[in-house]
Amino acid sequence: MKKYLSIIFLVFLGLTVSLQSCKDDFLDLNPTEAISEADVFTTTSNAWAALNGVHRFMYATLESGHSSHAGHSGNMIMHDMMGEDLVNHDRGNGWFIGVYNWTSTRNENGAYTSLPYRFFYKLIANTNMIIFYIDGAEGPLAEKEHIKGQALAYRGWAYHQLVQSYAKRYDWNNKPNEQPGVPLVLTPTIAGLPRETVEKLYEQINADLTLAISLLEGKEITWVTQTPKSHLSASVAKGILARVALTQGDWGRAALLAGEARQGKTLMNKAQLMQGLSNSTNPEFLWVSHVQQEHSYAFSSFFSYMTWNRNSTNIKQNPKKICSRLYDSFPESDTRKQWFASSNEEARVRQPNTDYTAVKYMSFKFMAPDEGSGRGDLCYMRTAELYLIEAEALARQGQDGQAQQVLFELVSTRDTNYMVSNNSGIDLIEEIMMNRRLELWGEGFRWLDLKRLNLPLDRSVQSHDPSVATIFEVPVADKRWQYMIPRAEINANPLVNQND
């Protein structure tokens, strides 16, 4: 009997020790590297974190293993690569060369079509969550408005970027623009939507940005010291809307908004111009990501392609040059010319190491604060652009005098010899555009400008090397002005049709 008792004792011991698992919550587990969606929009302080996730998008890699796109910087590089003002000295290690030759954006399976598309739609999905849920969060109304305003501004900006790349240009002489744009997703959903017309998209972009401006008016970020300029202010939202007006040919609004947006904003002085445009404390930067060392992306960052001193194979072998025609058309007194090497004998072209390729016209505009990591603060909007938008929009309305004055305010900070322009009409517009090309070189504008103004690509009589550049001209009617829609979208969303 004693034996059986001890058996039963042992059995119970075994069971109690090992059936501990049978508690009801044994199988209820939660991650430590993520938080439940249900907790995100409970309070405004959590919602701020969701908004910061969007800010972080601007400079984070979408997926590991692809070295061209750290956030928005890859899109910016693409927009210069596809223009005529940026010259690749060499094929380098191959990155962006297919973009430069307008083939990568026509490959529906390629990274250069899918990365921008995925980038903007992921950003939109995150802003949609905020816009949809923020009203239910606990917290002061002003904070909710502030968060929502930024989310709306981001969404408007993102759709504007998308429609410019993936659809035919907005033709203000031919309204309404019924050509297919991109799917217009405004709520959190996984249902695939068809491509909305370009006209409709612009309506929504305007609505989002207009609402954003009214929500952001008077709101200021005071509680952060390091990154206030990563947050979108009312004037940045106005600046974005001014860009939109420019692409819509609405010169009046463009001039008005750009003028309002630049109120109280500073321009760089000559010394600051030469500081490498990579520090968020630059007084001219209005919208900028402050990138910490820990958040930098070694070889996919802007600074690993567009600077002169970052230790990357791409830069060592393929320094980015300005086209000679643009460079040569400015006087020596213009400080901005010092952004580029006047000859390959210049002392600084031999820096930082003699094993870097050194050539005339190579750019010194952007400097990596840290040669070893690719770190740098990335600017998406600065004051000079607002002056240029205002000047261009005024000139295109025929308000030459005002345009000359705005242009003077900008250029005189770059060139002390500069006098108020005596150009007018077409010549004045041309002068403004040349300044825009020089001022914003490498910052992601040129291809978008060509497209919005319905200009062909013309790389002839410039310094493009035929062993690197395989195309020199693209007429305005060419289908290559539209990126292909990524195949992954069409595969999962049969309502979307491909660009021809």
Added chain:
Amino acid sequence: MKKIYLLLFFISLISISFLKAQSLQITGVVTSSEDGFSLPGVSVFVKGTTIGTATDIDGRYSLNVPQTASTLVFSFIGMESQEVAILGRSVINIKLGSDAMALEEVVVIAYGTAKKGTYTGAVSSVSAQKIESRSIGNIARAIEGQAAGVQVTSGSGQPGSGQEIRIRGYGSINASSAPLYVVDGVPYTLDISNLNPNDIESISVLKDASATALYGNKAANGVIIVTTKKGNKNRSQFQVRVSQGYSTRGLPEYDRVKSEDWVRLNWEAYVNQMHYSQGIPLEDAKLYASGIHPNQGSRAGLFTGGPSGTGLLEFNPFDVARNDLLLGDGSVNQYASLIYSPEDLDWQKALMQTGSRNEYNILYSGGTAKSDYFASLGYLNENGYLIKTDFERLSGRLNVNTQATSWFRTGVNISANVSMSQTARDQSTSSFVNPFFFTRNIGPIYPIYAQTPITGEYILDDNGNKIYDLGNMLNLGLPFRPSGAYSGRHVVAETMFNEGDFRRNVLSSRTFGEIKFLNDFTFTVNASMDVSAYSDKSYDNAIVGDGAPAGRASRTSTQTTSVNFNQLLNYARSFGEHSFEALLGHESYDFTYDYFYGSKQGVVVDGNYELINFTTINSLNSYQRKYRNEGYFTRLNYGFDEKYFVSGSYRLDGSSRFFKEERWGSFWSLGLGWRLDKEYFMQIPQVNMMMFRASYGQVGNDGLTSYYPWQALYRLNRNNANEPGFDQSTLPAYDLTWESNNSFNIGLDFGIFQRFRGNLEWFHRVSDNLLFDVPLPVSSGISSIDKNIGAMYNQGFEMRVAADVFDKTAVKWTVDMNVTTVKNRITKMPFGEDDEIIEGTKKLKEGRSVYDYWLRQWYGVDPADGLSLYYAQNTDVSREDIRLIGTDTLTFLMANAKYAYSGSAIPNLVGGITNIVSYKDFELTVLLTYQLGGKVYDGIYRSLMNYENWGSAMHADLSMAWKQPGDNTDVPRLDPTMTTDNNAISSRWLIDGSYLNLRSVNLTYNVPKDFSKKLNVGNAKLYATAENLFLISKRKGMNIQQSFAGTTSNAYIQSRIVTVGLNVSF
């Protein structure tokens, strides 16, 4: 509640009162009928029960048997089993004769063992003997070619690495298709390379549901049960095993052209580019390319002009001036000779060494009447043939079991090991630090060391040492390498200067307590804990490559802890002709994964790559992931008259991966067995054994990579500078539940003519409710969501036949071969009939397999202008790209090429053939593995045929490229401008995947007994063994078995290992 009922059931079972048992002791000696030697290790069982023991070193046994017992069964691998009636005797001595049929072996199955002739499931096993004779560091390598139904990859040449295994096809599309490893009764989630192959007693591969269903939740892709060795009672043994060997590369390189031919092909490419794409007259183009056109100007030639002034190829490898180098026909000036020696240009050789392999093991075991023990110590040190790759493992194991009281048995099995390894950076197929990528693709004129142009003298540093030519040493007066030759990168230097190694400390323990009561009941509690601490250090040097100029280091540290408990209640009893076994069990499993990663840059002093020696943090993170499951299960086996067998099982499983309401899944199986040979009508001498088996059952799969797939989450680590941030990462999937795997199996085991034995099986395995990673519209912002949607089946035949070709002569020869076929079909896609998912070279669609190629359809080369032609998608003849040849409408544009299915990567047949030939004291074992059919998409070959960037290597087949109108060839015009279209991913790169591999050869000499006795040792064995001796396939260099998907990539090619060894036991 469920749990409480189960508990009550256990208790009620235990409290059933029963007659007091009476037992009787039987002892005896078992000897060999051939030579009269005693036979250790023979298993002695009471027929129809699990009561049994094994003979000691002198062949003695002692067994307590119940009074009801009537017959003892003696069995031993390789011997004919005998059944002996007890007839009241207390001493039973018997002689066993060798039996080539050997079908009565005991196999390890889920939660127990079974005799093969009574078991209804499909199992293949690999014995210790077969593992011992191989020089493998990872037991996953012991299975290739040995078991029907199993397909493997070639595995990496990295020392310590294993092979990927698929059992009976490809079970899932997005969830795991890998089998479950069970080590000593417990699921093993640590790296299988932790196990010392010398400790392994047997490996069983469980293939059908009848065999696997009891592992319900994890067994969907089959189970590999690994059992470690145990001591034998009254038989102490001490063994020393030593082996030494070397390793070399196991597959040759692709055929690539050498320097002068390469220059000529470059010239041809450049002439074609100028002539065909830029409209320059042919004669002019030739002169321009040679750099000798009267109007050359700044136009680039191969060795002159261009952006840098040094031409497209930049380096001049010859001892004449650039302008005098090339003649107008592309040939090199006859007075020119190469300034580099073959070694200067052999990047592969510069990274290779003769690898070594040293292994030492001490094993001892034994036991008393009540306890047994097994202990081992092992040390393995393997250096790969690639420099700075190695694997070192120190391992120890102790397995002690004791019969504490007449009714209580317990034991522990503890193993600990430390593995250290330097690893190759071959994870990314096209990364510059990947030695195989870089050395394969750099053009054959670029030297490893800096050498003065024209003279070829080495440029030396201040200490008189050679300098690596990094391909960008303008400061030494050397040119940049062109982009196709990776200027600024240098894989030899980077491999020498970088560091990458890991250390893994593992403690693995098992314990059990087993209570026998009421004669027929056994209650067992098993507990296990496996802990693995892994630390990976990596350093990117400050001189060249990704880490330059600051130098950076990272540390990945992970800890894996898995704890498993199970409780098993067994009941086994025979009544007359009936034998009955029941099992009830409960199991819980808790897995924790702790991850830490830190990376810093800015090296302080050289030679130390701990993070403390760096200045700035690049990244710093940690997290913990957990997974748990819990199951309740039962199995009932019934046998009648040793002829008819029925086995059924049921298991209820819960997984933490699924939402509360969906997490429980139930799985079951039913198996039938029929021993035909025991029927009176089959009592014919030609039939030694024949058993028919059939089974059907269902098992589950929750093997998603995500630990929390049902939850809607925002991921952390998305801070905006110092402001806290997170972003959307996954959507909710509340209805996500188990993928089920329903398999049907029929099998026939046979032994005939005293000479042939084996089995035939047919299986049909349906994967339903597939855990599908369903792609979402990109515009939704989320790339995919997991859903249970879709279905697929795998179906096939397996056959194993072993034959004793000669068994009564002095020379004995046994052939053991197996063949497997698998047919894989997707029967349901997430969005119905028309739904398709294109992934790389494959397209998933209903009616197709998971590995069916979907590629542009290549037609051939147009003899008129040497362009690649594809079947056209848009056949509008007014298009400029359309060409008509015969009745075919073709295009030279990749963008207009038509896609179509182009066969499959799945082979028609795979298998292995083992030959064992013995003569006197020699034994030769030869293992061949083979595959028939199945296509390989050879992306590596394509990269060598696709000349896009100046400076990269070329395959020898490019010399067959189209040269002039009228040429009939299948290699298009060599023309970098057209290479995207000419060499697009297409059906052109498919090649037959059939191969024959001499996988392993072993020659053993058993030192004769009388001689070994003089040396005072019991047994001694000398052997020589070789792995991967050769492979015959369609294309030299191609690694056919690299992946199940049939694609090739730049990875550590398998190694050829030759060793000699000595095993001595005392």
